[in-house]
Amino acid sequence: MRSWRPPCVSTESVMARLFRAVVVGVSTGGVNALQKLLGQLPADFRLPILIVQHIGPEAGSGLAKLLDDRCALRVKEADEQDEVLPGTVYLAPPNYHLLVEQGGFLSLSEDPHVSFARPSVDVLFESAAEVFGAELVGIVLTGANFDGSRGLKTIKQKGGVAIVQDPADAEASQMPQAAMAATDVDYVVALDGMAALLQNLAPGRAARQHKERGRNG
Amino acid sequence: MKSGELENVEIRLLLEGVHQIYGYDFRDYADASIKRRLTHWLAESEFDTFSQAQSLLLRDRSVFESLLRGITVNVTEMFRDPAFFRAIREQVVPFLKTYPFVKIWHAGCATGEEAYSMAILLNEEGMAGRYRMYATDINETVLQKAGEGVMPITEMQRFTRNYQKAGGTASFADYYTARYDRAMLSSALKKDIVFAPHNLAVDGEFGEMNLVLCRNVMIYFKPALKERCLSLFDSSLLPGGFLCLGLKETLEKKKMGERYEELAPTLRIYRKRYG
Numbered sequence: 001m002r003s004w005r006p007p008c009v010s011t012e013s014v015m016a017r018l019f020r021a022v023v024v025g026v027s028t029g030g031v032n033a034l035q036k037l038l039g040q041l042p043a044d045f046r047l048p049i050l051i052v053q054h055i056g057p058e059a060g061s062g063l064a065k066l067l068d069d070r071c072a073l074r075v076k077e078a079d080e081q082d083e084v085l086p087g088t089v090y091l092a093p094p095n096y097h098l099l100v101e102q103g104g105f106l107s108l109s110e111d112p113h114v115s116f117a118r119p120s121v122d123v124l125f126e127s128a129a130e131v132f133g134a135e136l137v138g139i140v141l142t143g144a145n146f147d148g149s150r151g152l153k154t155i156k157q158k159g160g161v162a163i164v165q166d167p168a169d170a171e172a173s174q175m176p177q178a179a180m181a182a183t184d185v186d187y188v189v190a191l192d193g194m195a196a197l198l199q200n201l202a203p204g205r206a207a208r209q210h211k212e213r214g215r216n217g
Numbered sequence: 218m219k220s221g222e223l224e225n226v227e228i229r230l231l232l233e234g235v236h237q238i239y240g241y242d243f244r245d246y247a248d249a250s251i252k253r254r255l256t257h258w259l260a261e262s263e264f265d266t267f268s269q270a271q272s273l274l275l276r277d278r279s280v281f282e283s284l285l286r287g288i289t290v291n292v293t294e295m296f297r298d299p300a301f302f303r304a305i306r307e308q309v310v311p312f313l314k315t316y317p318f319v320k321i322w323h324a325g326c327a328t329g330e331e332a333y334s335m336a337i338l339l340n341e342e343g344m345a346g347r348y349r350m351y352a353t354d355i356n357e358t359v360l361q362k363a364g365e366g367v368m369p370i371t372e373m374q375r376f377t378r379n380y381q382k383a384g385g386t387a388s389f390a391d392y393y394t395a396r397y398d399r400a401m402l403s404s405a406l407k408k409d410i411v412f413a414p415h416n417l418a419v420d421g422e423f424g425e426m427n428l429v430l431c432r433n434v435m436i437y438f439k440p441a442l443k444e445r446c447l448s449l450f451d452s453s454l455l456p457g458g459f460l461c462l463g464l465k466e467t468l469e470k471k472k473m474g475e476r477y478e479e480l481a482p483t484l485r486i487y488r489k490r491y492g
Contacts, residue, residue, distance in 0.1 A: 080436045080465055081443075093465055096436075099249035108436050108465050109250040110292040127249040130221065158221075 019161070019202050020135040021084060021100075022047050023128045025121030025151065027054040027143025029171025031063065033191055035070055037141070038089060040195030043072035047137070047202045049089040050078075050098065050106075050128060052119045054143065057095040064091045082106040092119035099127040115147035125151025134159030137201060139194070141165045143175030149182035156183045163187045163197065227267035228255055234275050235284075241355070242418040243288065245442035251288060258287035282358070289356045291327040292433075294375065296334045298464055299382035304481045305335070306384050309428065309459050310342045319348045319427040322453060324417060324446075325434030326352035329363030329410075330376075334383075335430070336406045341386050346409070351423055353415035364412045366402035368393075373400050417446050422453040429454055433463035447473050451489070460487040 026033055030053045038049070053063065061077045067089070068075035076082075078090040084104040092098035096108040097119050114120035125138055125148060138155040140148045142165055152162050162185045167173035169190035179185065189197055228251075229244075236242045243251060255267070262283075264270035273280050296302050313319045323332045332352040339348055354360050368376075377389040393400040417434070429450045435443045450460055451473045460468075460477065462485040468474035477487040 079467065081440065096465060097250075099247075099253075101247055101249050107247045107249055109253075110433055110436075111250060111253065112292070123253070127253070130249065130252075 017201075018135060019047055019137050020104075020132050021128060022049045022137045022139065022198065022202075023125055023151075023155075024049060024051045024139045024141060025125065025143070025148035025175070026051070026141035027117075027121075027145055027147065027172065027175055029142035030054070031066075032171065033141045033165070034063075034067060036191050037194055038067055038071040038073060038075065041071070041073055041198065044087065045073060045199065045202070046086045047198075048084045048086055049073070050084070050092075050100070050124060051089065052092045052098060052117075052121045052124045052148075054117050054119070054121075054145075054147070055094045057118075059094040061093065067091070078106050078108065080106065080108045092124065094119075097123040099123060100131045101127075102131055104131065115150070116145065117147050121148035122151040126154045129154045129158045129160060132160070136160035137163065137198070139163045139165075140176055140179040141191075142170035142172050144172040145175055146178035148175055149178040152179045152185070153183040156185075161186050161201065163189060163194070165194070166190045224256075224267065225252075227271075228252060231255075231267050231271050231274065234271060235281065238275050239278075239281055240419065241285065241416065245418060245439045246288075246437050247439055250437055254288045255284075258284055261287075285356060286358060289354075289359070291356070291359050293327045293330045294372070294379065295330045296376065296379035296383040296385075297331060297432075298484075299379045299384075301461070301464070301484045301486070302334060302338060302379075302383035304484045304486055305461070306338055306342065308480055309486065310339070310344070312457070312459070313339075313348075313427060314342070314344065316427060317347070319344070320423075320425060321348060321350040321428045321430070322423045322426045322450075323350060323352040324415065324429065324431040324450070326354050326360075326363060326412070327356075328359050329366065329412065330368070331430070331432070332363070332410055332412075333366060333402055333406050334380075336410060337380070337385070337392055338383070339409075340405070345405075348409055350410045352410055352412050354412075355414070355416045355418075357414050360412045360414060364407075366407060368400050368402070370395055370398050370400045417449065418442060422449050424453065425455055426453045426458055427455055428459045428461070430461040432461060433466070435466060436463060444472060447471055451476065454489045456489055456491045458489045460489065461485065462487070 064075050064077040073089050075089040077093050078098050099107045101107050114123050136155055138152050140152055156162050164176045164179050164185045166188050167176045170176050232243045326332045380389040393402050435446050468477055476490055480486045480488045
């Protein structure tokens with residue numbers, strides 16, 4: 001486990017890898033946390049971001065709209081059969097599990113609650129790990145339960161990267177703590193540093209070009 | 218080979234065997250959710266691997282039945298998505314009333330809660346005796362439960378709330394008799410509903426329907442099977458008939474989409490165009 005603070009010195013083994021998606025699980029305190037995290041990501045952040053925010057069954061799709069208005073990235077509520085596209089944020093709809101299918105398409109399910117939740121973080125993480133394997137970044141943010149810890153463990157088992165919000169920084173620390181207890185987490189980060197970490201893991205177009213020029217020059 | 222890939226091979230072999238022997242075709246179900254359900258079933262079973270389970274599954278029908286119960290999802294409630302039922306009452310029923318008799322197909326009815334909700338709604342709108350509803354499902358165990366119309370009394374509070382939000386005009390308690398911890402739906406609701414087995418992956422259409430409901434069933438299917446279902450519904454529906462999907466399902470980008478207009482876009486109620 002490493003504590004990480006920007007500016008970062010890149011650990012090449014992780015930094016040199018190509019990732020295909022980011023999955024995020026968040027519960028209590030999530031609306032603020034997501035605004036902060038997504039708000040700090042630039043429009044050219046190239047990885048798709050799939051999010052499970054625990055939410056009541058009749059919540060409607062207001063959260064996706066709120067986040068879309070306040071972020072440079074496009075945020076939408078996931079529809080079944082959506083193709084996972086770069087630079088887009090997909091939120092699990094209330095009362096459905098969100099899953100990733102082979103070929104990078106999304107599917108929804110009304111299967112029973114998992115870890116007392118629907119949508120459940122574990123369901124998203126486990127299905128995403130199955131499809132993206134080592135090319136996946138999993139993030140567990142604030143929350144007052146233990147959903148996501150099993151899923152984050154699966155992501156690690158498949159060779160992916162695990163990031164957890166520093167429990168001291170989280171509005172509710174149980175979910176990050178449970179995730180850290182369940183698996184060997186790669187980064188424990190305060191919310192303020194998380195967007196920078198993600199950009200280091202998956203540089204945007206401008207940063208990539210800059211880096212390449214540096215290497216060639 | 219990694220264990221995950223090995224398991225995927227085992228699952229493909231098992232589903233192929235199940236199809237050939239029992240005629241249930243799950244090969245075109247979306248991988249992620251069927252794998253979850255199968256893995257869940259395996260964990261609760263006495264077997265360690267799918268290969269190990271396969272021998273008995275293919276020989277002993279009762280073992281297969283337990284698998285079938287595990288992999289067909291039966292989540293439902295009365296007047297689920299109240300806004301949807303309100304829209305049926307306010308925007309669809311006025312059209313249905315112009316026919317002397319209407320036929321309704323409820324595909325994937327599970328334990329029947331939504332079919333009974335529709336019956337309540339139609340009866341309140343004065344259509345009792347003027348419709349026949351075919352409520353079908355792949356799983357005969359749940360169909361039997363549907364026919365009985367008995368539910369846990371603990372659910373009634375939630376169903377009553379849904380019923381009121383959906384624009385119910387009477388008292389929900391009039392529709393059931395409570396006994397101990399069970400609620401039995403009134404037989405007046407049952408007489409216009411026919412519960413019957415139907416498998417969307419292999420069976421054919423129902424003729425000349427005015428209304429087809431298939432909500433949150435196709436979300437478990439791969440795109441090709443979805444298209445099969447939609448064309449089945451399309452050929453079952455009369456021109457001017459209504460198609461109702463789940464709230465996260467859409468005809469957008471679907472082949473038959475252009476033959477339908479959106480009556481209530483966010484509630485996924487579509488109407489088949491004339492001609």
